[in-house]
Amino acid sequence: MCELLGMSANVPTDICFSFTGFLHRGGGTGPHRDGWGIAFYEAGGYRDFRDPHPSVRSPIARLICDYPIKSHIVISHIRQANVGEVRLANTHPFTREMWGQTWCYAHNGQLEGWASLPLSFYRPVGDTDSEHAFCWLMGELRRHFPEPPPQDEREALWRQLHRLCERLRGLGVFNLLLADGDYLYTYCSTKLAHITRRAPFGKAELSDAELTVNFAEHTTPDDIVSVVATEPLTSNEEWVRMQPGELLVWRQGKILARYAAA
């Protein structure tokens, strides 16, 4: 099983604390040794860092911890390969451009019968079930919405996304983090938990590494920062577990919409 980590915040925020715990699962406390990646949406752009080597030993992962990149959306993934060999082309997150936006995707789980999902605009570069499902998902969204829906019709897009996720859940396990630069979408098939931190900020202790942070020292009273992960990352806070079939739409740290299993 792979591990997912996502963040949505209303101010540019670094993910160093959560990422430190998360990457210990990449060959440290967890069995996820087959590569890792992290994507940042920063003011005016997107970039990702991917490495097909275990995250605990990766110099690029250490750089991410030491060189805080402030971002309002983050998607990260640690891989334990099941479909597709261990190589860079199979390392999440995957990206495609649609409507002049960079869409970023990471998947946890395993699908059956995925190879027959029909592709249109987008084709996989690697050979994982995950990237094939991503290309199908994006192709279906683009087919339904050749142009981006106006702001007040966004819910039609989100409902369509939920339907597509439900269809993928029918093929196996499909826990998803997806983002387009404005919104973070999290969909739970079996395992995803989230927490929203806002004033008054307190201390948090990592479960996977000996590290405590006092968020009060790093935030302003208006900050809202939400973190989503396969398993709760801290031992002294209350995380909310998502329900199977549930899609959450996040913006600036807040849940904008929720779609329950059909």
Add this chain to the structure above:
Amino acid sequence: MCELLGMSANVPTDICFSFTGFLHRGGGTGPHRDGWGIAFYEAGGYRDFRDPHPSVRSPIARLICDYPIKSHIVISHIRQANVGEVRLANTHPFTREMWGQTWCYAHNGQLEGWASLPLSFYRPVGDTDSEHAFCWLMGELRRHFPEPPPQDEREALWRQLHRLCERLRGLGVFNLLLADGDYLYTYCSTKLAHITRRAPFGKAELSDAELTVNFAEHTTPDDIVSVVATEPLTSNEEWVRMQPGELLVWRQGKILARYAAA
């Protein structure tokens, strides 16, 4: 003016030596302070590192120098902004997926009337002339070749690419590095020079930094490594300057095809 650096090699090769000289031009010996990026095609994958800050002070650029990534194609770019503000979305190289391949693009120069180049499959995320021209170029290629041409009809694709480059040269200055994972394409509008190193390997001295390398110590007799740059990077070797309107197609360090100005 921005600076371009490309590599094509028949064995996975690190670009640390050339990149060290190149990144000194990013706020060091050169005026190109508005961001930089480097893209690697490695066995089975693609990744890029981009930073909207000057390359000489970038911790990510230092990582690239210290952590040799072995690759058979590299494209790098240092930016001096003219069209589009300094931000991550405007930082080269740009990428799009076509036919299940990651295409990577970096441009040096400035175009006029670029905003009226019609777009189809691909749309820019940032607001530079460069990315608009890239989206137009890729859209035109895809329109002519909805499916990838078979290996023995690749020349039709290259001729079409040359025609499109010539059209862009008609709009201003268009020096180009483009790659699809198999081939590196270099097109000269005003300034591009290249060198091919093969046995017997000798020493090379950087023009922009005090560094000499003895390639004989880092290579095997069968290695063929070609480097393409806006200006020659070494002071003791003979670089070949490309002609205006010339397109070169590289694979595994060698020139496969050459198209001269129409």
